[in-house]
Amino acid sequence: MIRFIGSRVLSSLATVFGASIVAFVVLRLLPGDPVRLIVGRLASQQAANTMRQVLGLDQPVPVQYAHYLSSFFRGDWGFSYTVGEPVTTLIVSRLPASAELGLAAFLLAFGGAVVLAPLSIRLGWVDAVVRGLSFLGLGVPAFWLALLLLIVFSQQYHLFPGPEGRLSPETSAPPALTGFYTVDALVSGSFATLADTIRHLILPAVCLAFAPFAFLVRLLRSNLREVSREPFMTVVRSKGVSRWATLVRHALPNAFLPTLTAAGLVLAELLVGSVLIETVFDWPGVGALVVQSIERKDYVVVQAVILLSAVAYVVINLVVDVSYGIIDPRVRLGSSLK
Amino acid sequence: MINASGAEDRPRAPFESLPLGVEGLRYVVRAGLRRPLLTAAGLALLLLILIAVLGPVFWSVSPNRINLLAALQAPSASHPMGTDEFGRDVFARFVRGAQISLAVGAIVIVIGAAWGGLVGLLAGVLGSWRDVLLMRTMDAILAFPPLILAMAVTVGLGTGIVTGALGITIASVPWYARVVRSEVVRVRNLPFVEAAVAAGASRQWILRWHILPAVLPTLVIQAAAAFGYSILALAALGFVGLGAQIPTPEWGAMITDGLQYTLTGQWWIDVFPGLGLLFAATAANVIADGFRDALDPRGEYARV
Amino acid sequence: MNPGLAETADPILSVRALRTQFTTRDGVITAVRDVSFELRAKQRLGIVGESGSGKSALALSILGLIEPPGRVVSGEVRFRGRDLRALSERELLRIRGNDISLIFQDPMTALDPIRRVGDQLVEAIRAHQNVSRSHAWRRGVELLREVEIPFADRRVNDYPHQYSGGMRQRVMIAIALANDPDVLIADEPTTALDVTTQAQILDLLERLAVERGAAVILITHNLGIVADFCDSVQVMYAGRIVESAPLRHLFSHPVHPYTEALLKSVPRMGRDKVGPLYSISGRPPSLASLPRGCAFEPRCSLGGGRKVCIEDAPPIMEWHTPAGSVMTECHFGADRFANHETLLERADG
Numbered sequence: 001m002i003r004f005i006g007s008r009v010l011s012s013l014a015t016v017f018g019a020s021i022v023a024f025v026v027l028r029l030l031p032g033d034p035v036r037l038i039v040g041r042l043a044s045q046q047a048a049n050t051m052r053q054v055l056g057l058d059q060p061v062p063v064q065y066a067h068y069l070s071s072f073f074r075g076d077w078g079f080s081y082t083v084g085e086p087v088t089t090l091i092v093s094r095l096p097a098s099a100e101l102g103l104a105a106f107l108l109a110f111g112g113a114v115v116l117a118p119l120s121i122r123l124g125w126v127d128a129v130v131r132g133l134s135f136l137g138l139g140v141p142a143f144w145l146a147l148l149l150l151i152v153f154s155q156q157y158h159l160f161p162g163p164e165g166r167l168s169p170e171t172s173a174p175p176a177l178t179g180f181y182t183v184d185a186l187v188s189g190s191f192a193t194l195a196d197t198i199r200h201l202i203l204p205a206v207c208l209a210f211a212p213f214a215f216l217v218r219l220l221r222s223n224l225r226e227v228s229r230e231p232f233m234t235v236v237r238s239k240g241v242s243r244w245a246t247l248v249r250h251a252l253p254n255a256f257l258p259t260l261t262a263a264g265l266v267l268a269e270l271l272v273g274s275v276l277i278e279t280v281f282d283w284p285g286v287g288a289l290v291v292q293s294i295e296r297k298d299y300v301v302v303q304a305v306i307l308l309s310a311v312a313y314v315v316i317n318l319v320v321d322v323s324y325g326i327i328d329p330r331v332r333l334g335s336s337l338k
Numbered sequence: 339m340i341n342a343s344g345a346e347d348r349p350r351a352p353f354e355s356l357p358l359g360v361e362g363l364r365y366v367v368r369a370g371l372r373r374p375l376l377t378a379a380g381l382a383l384l385l386l387i388l389i390a391v392l393g394p395v396f397w398s399v400s401p402n403r404i405n406l407l408a409a410l411q412a413p414s415a416s417h418p419m420g421t422d423e424f425g426r427d428v429f430a431r432f433v434r435g436a437q438i439s440l441a442v443g444a445i446v447i448v449i450g451a452a453w454g455g456l457v458g459l460l461a462g463v464l465g466s467w468r469d470v471l472l473m474r475t476m477d478a479i480l481a482f483p484p485l486i487l488a489m490a491v492t493v494g495l496g497t498g499i500v501t502g503a504l505g506i507t508i509a510s511v512p513w514y515a516r517v518v519r520s521e522v523v524r525v526r527n528l529p530f531v532e533a534a535v536a537a538g539a540s541r542q543w544i545l546r547w548h549i550l551p552a553v554l555p556t557l558v559i560q561a562a563a564a565f566g567y568s569i570l571a572l573a574a575l576g577f578v579g580l581g582a583q584i585p586t587p588e589w590g591a592m593i594t595d596g597l598q599y600t601l602t603g604q605w606w607i608d609v610f611p612g613l614g615l616l617f618a619a620t621a622a623n624v625i626a627d628g629f630r631d632a633l634d635p636r637g638e639y640a641r642v
Numbered sequence: 643m644n645p646g647l648a649e650t651a652d653p654i655l656s657v658r659a660l661r662t663q664f665t666t667r668d669g670v671i672t673a674v675r676d677v678s679f680e681l682r683a684k685q686r687l688g689i690v691g692e693s694g695s696g697k698s699a700l701a702l703s704i705l706g707l708i709e710p711p712g713r714v715v716s717g718e719v720r721f722r723g724r725d726l727r728a729l730s731e732r733e734l735l736r737i738r739g740n741d742i743s744l745i746f747q748d749p750m751t752a753l754d755p756i757r758r759v760g761d762q763l764v765e766a767i768r769a770h771q772n773v774s775r776s777h778a779w780r781r782g783v784e785l786l787r788e789v790e791i792p793f794a795d796r797r798v799n800d801y802p803h804q805y806s807g808g809m810r811q812r813v814m815i816a817i818a819l820a821n822d823p824d825v826l827i828a829d830e831p832t833t834a835l836d837v838t839t840q841a842q843i844l845d846l847l848e849r850l851a852v853e854r855g856a857a858v859i860l861i862t863h864n865l866g867i868v869a870d871f872c873d874s875v876q877v878m879y880a881g882r883i884v885e886s887a888p889l890r891h892l893f894s895h896p897v898h899p900y901t902e903a904l905l906k907s908v909p910r911m912g913r914d915k916v917g918p919l920y921s922i923s924g925r926p927p928s929l930a931s932l933p934r935g936c937a938f939e940p941r942c943s944l945g946g947g948r949k950v951c952i953e954d955a956p957p958i959m960e961w962h963t964p965a966g967s968v969m970t971e972c973h974f975g976a977d978r979f980a981n982h983e984t985l986l987e988r989a990d991g
Contacts, residue, residue: 011477018478026490135627139620141570143577144593144612147600155601231751234707238746239817240739240769243731249765250754257756269483276485276574290486291578294493306490310481329756329801 004325012318019310020072023303024065077304082296087304091286096179097166098273098285103180104201105208106267112209113216113259118247120217121224130217137214143276146207150280153203160203163281171196204281208274212266219262223255230254257328264320271316272309373631379624382617390440393433401430401587410604420606422592423599431587432610438588439569439618442503446568450507451561454514459553461515462522463545473519476512484509485574492580499572499588502581506571510564517560518553525552555633562626566619573615589615652723653680654857655704655742655825660717662696662703669930673699675881676717681825681857688872688889689861690904694926696881697861698747701829705744706734721825740770743818747830749810753802759786759813760798766820785816789846808839812846819850826851827859832867844871865908869893874966877901880927880937888966897970897978899942936973944974 052058059067071077077087120127154162161168166181174184174193182201185194227233228251236246273287282288286305293301325331371377405425413420419428461472479487488505495501525531525548534544575581576590584591589611596607662674673696681687691697703714706726719726721741726734738744746752753762763782764775771778779798786794789812802810811831818826828847832840848871851858860871868875868889875892877885877900885898896902903922924941933939939951950973959975961968972978 014474015477015481018474019481022478022482023490026487026494135620135623136616138623139566139570139616139618141573141577141590141593141612141615141619143574143590144608144615147593147597147608148612151600151605231746231748232754234702234709235744235746235752235814235817236754236765237707238705238738238744239766239820240735240737241765242735250757253756254754272483272486275489275578279578290489294489294578294580299493302490302493306482306486309483309486310478313481313483330803333801333804 005322008318008321012314015314016311020069020307023307023310024068072307078300080298080301082298087301091304094284094286094289097283098287099271100180101204101208101283101285102270104205106270108205108209109213109216110263112213113220117217117220117224118252120221121247134214134218137210142207142211143280146277146280149203149207161200165282165284166200167196204277204283208277216263216266220255220259223258224251227251227254257324260324261320264316268313268316272312373628376624376628379621383621383625386436386618387440389433390436397430397433399427399430401426401434402585413606419610422596422607428606428610431592432614434587435589435592435611436614439572442499442572443565443569446503446507447561447564450510451514451557454511455518455557458515458518459522462519476515480512485571488571488575489580492575497580497583499582502572502575506568514557514560517556521553521556522549525549559630559633562629566622569619570615654683654722655681656720658718660703660719661715662699662708662712663715664712666711671929673881673929674703677883679876679883679886681859684855684857686858686872688868688875689859689878690863690865690868690875691878692863692926695878697878698829701744701827701861705738705742739766740821741823742825743823745814745818745828745831748834749807749814752814753810755802759800759802763817763820766817770821785820789816808835811835811843815847822854823856826856829861865904880932881929884971886969891965891968897975898972899944900938903943
């Protein structure tokens with residue numbers, strides 16, 4: 001077991017290093033002279049050289065990489081000259097917004113898959129609907145869907161708020177505890193704020209959840225099908241257990257395990273923030289930050305976000321892998337024939 | 339042993355799974371006729387391709403011709419999809435957008451599959467440290483959210499469709515590599531490959547007759563599945579302004595262009611490109627599914 | 643146990659003209675072709691046949707466990723007079739695992755890998771007995787003891803992969819016997835096990851069946867096991883029962899050429915003659931395209947090519963002997979039954 005965890009941790013570390021190299025390489029391709037971007041075109045050469053020294057850009061490339069890597073892990077992600085804040089503070093302040101949205105979308109997608117996949121195995125019409133939805137989910141452009149939903153549900157029917165971010169302009173954020181407005185509102189007892197938060201979460205979460213839902217439900221359905229063909233399923237039914245109970249008690253847990261890994265990947269992608277949805281809904285998250293930073297040519301931020309998302313992905317993957325090892329009794333206990 | 343649905347479990351040789359040549363084609367067609375959804379998707383995609391290819395032949399309006407007097411007109415006989423804020427005919431732009439999306443999508447999957455397939459093949463065949471190195475590199479690329487990686491590439495190399503396509507391709511390579519490598523490893527470990535080696539078969543022979551026939555369908559399936567995604571990814575890049583640039587009528591960019599007008603009632607500028615994307619990507623996914631079913635080596639259960 | 647009871651009591655299980663088909667892309671396969679037989683209380687019936695003869699499909703058909711693309715097309719399965727085929731799924735649930743139990747062939751894949759053995763026993767018990775979980779759990783431990791699993795109280799918490807093949811088969815037996823069924827159908831219960839374990843499992847099965855007064859249908863391709871365990875035997879070929887007889891009679895006076903060939907194929911120790919082992923030439927027919935006449939004809943030792951064998955389905959014949967009834971399906975059945983020259987060579991002959 002220890003060896004299992006250990007090997008996974010090691011390979012994750014290797015991936016992180018690899019990712020950092022990729023990020024570093026990609027960003028060296030950035031256009032223009034970062035020094036000039038900061039000091040401006042009219043500054044003197046001397047000022048530019050000083051800045052270059054400050055930024056460490058006069059060092060040889062491997063040294064720059066080492067510096068880049070070490071400062072990343074120390075939490076020093078640079079300074080955003082367009083916003084006027086350390087990048088770390090900037091990203092951290094926007095992370096909860098993305099995470100809350102991502103988590104909400106994940107719950108919708110995963111929950112939907114877990115409920116609909118078994119039903120689609122047993123009921124023909126549910127299967128047809130689910131199949132249709134899953135094809136659509138993977139084929140519809142998320143940002144376009146967001147627009148459509150906004151037009152229909154917000155503009156036309158006034159059921160949901162428009163693209164105004166996490167809260168209505170007149171509502172103030174709950175006292176910050178976790179940064180998750182839902183949790184904070186609940187904890188501080190302001191149910192009006194909670195309701196407002198949820199109303200603002202629904203449309204973007206649904207848009208964001210559609211594609212992952214499509215992916216997960218197809219995977220779970222196919223895994224359920226496969227497990228249902230296993231001999232032990234017939235054995236359970238021969239005991240006199242109903243079809244439905246067999247499906248839920250035996251097929252679903254067994255099908256869950258391979259789906260769990262994929263679900264972890266999905267979660268990792270969602271938590272890091274969706275560029276498209278956040279842009280459409282004016283959501284103050286990390287994804288929107290990336291787009292804005294690119295527009296403002298604030299590449300320091302872009303650099304940090306890229307590597308951060310890769311690291312987050314690897315870490316979450318690691319957690320999922322290890323959880324799999326803990327949940328699956330065959331891995332957890334090993335085979336100890338007595 | 340027979341399991342409850344009557345099928346016998348036995349190991350299948352890899353070339354049993356892919357009928358090559360004419361037989362394979364006939365087989366695919368037969369399978370397709372049994373599935374109306376698949377046929378519908380195929381026809382939809384075909385229609386889009388026809389529009390893209392033949393559109394300019396029959397519709398001579400230029401996608402870039404500005405006519406401010408005719409701005410923001412709803413769909414009519416002279417402008418089947420209306421006009422945008424510069425009076426440009428949306429249908430003409432739609433056609434050009436179709437050309438862009440379909441062509442780029444095709445190029446991206448072909449190049450991605452070629453590269454990814456090669457990497458996976460090398461990793462699986464060569465094994466040992468080369469395998470580890472190659473796959474670790476793939477893992478490193480996979481760690482990045484594909485859209486953000488593509489965005490980074492466009493930022494680094496300059497915006498535009500070409501760099502956008504490049505970014506998407508790079509992000510897709512690891513998928514092919516993984517899937518191909520696992521097929522190669524699976525086939526490599528089949529008992530009868532061991533037997534073939536023992537009987538004196540050369541590496542090239544095994545490669546040609548055992549590994550490739552197993553790898554190709556996997557690659558095709560993956561590429562088909564990636565087509566829809568590539569189209570959407572390109573559109574996403576266009577939407578955030580990093581892919582196609584003004585005045586290129588790429589579908590994603592068109593949606594951004596029409597954003598403010600859609601919310602005030604001129605829906606046609608956004609809806610049509612979106613529908614184009616929806617149909618293209620969904621049809622592609624349905625077809626990819628069909629490919630998977632037709633080439634699936636374990637699909638021996640009847641569709642009753 | 644009397645070898646071969648006279649048929650006085652009503653049969654507990656009576657199968658009539660059971661037909662099960664599978665629709666695959668190779669065509670329609672009729673795995674069970676109008677099979678009829680009867681099982682009396684406490685009887686030990688052996689069903690013998692090669693792989694692909696339809697034996698497993700028969701077992702599943704009886705309990706209504708055939709899944710698409712398979713289907714039980716016609717026939718009757720009467721348990722204590724009630725036709726199981728006419729029952730709803732809910733009513734069938736009460737019979738499965740309770741009145742009729744199934745023991746499966748491959749113990750390695752027969753248990754849910756992510757549930758503890760105890761839980762799987764409890765599931766079997768609580769499906770039919772309205773008892774608390776803890777009571778069911780204790781009963782489960784008792785059952786494990788009955789099937790001779792050592793340290794049952796500890797091992798009940800283990801997962802299937804922590805058990806050996808033989809132990810898993812014992813668990814299967816425990817599950818099957820959890821509710822004291824009247825009929826036990828054991829589908830190749832020892833095929834996947836080594837010889838020593840085979841003997842142990844069979845002994846266990848015999849003891850428990852006797853203790854509980856259950857009837858047993860033992861499905862196997864191994865004639866040796868049948869000789870040890872059963873009191874009457876049925877031989878299946880290409881989905882049909884081609885011979886049925888009390889044990890002794892089958893072994894000493896096989897009527898159907900297939901049975902005779904099967905018996906001849908079993909190598910015997912202590913023969914004076916040295917020569918090639920006998921094996922039945924040819925292969926079993928494809929169940930998707932069966933001939934009009936006798937399915938065994940291409941391989942039959944009676945001299946192939948006889949017109950009546952090729953064209954007409956062989957008639958069913960039955961005789962009553964003091965030991966029990968004998969049935970066969972062969973155009974030449976009557977001759978062969980009467981003709982003592984079909985006696986097998988004795989070991990000393």
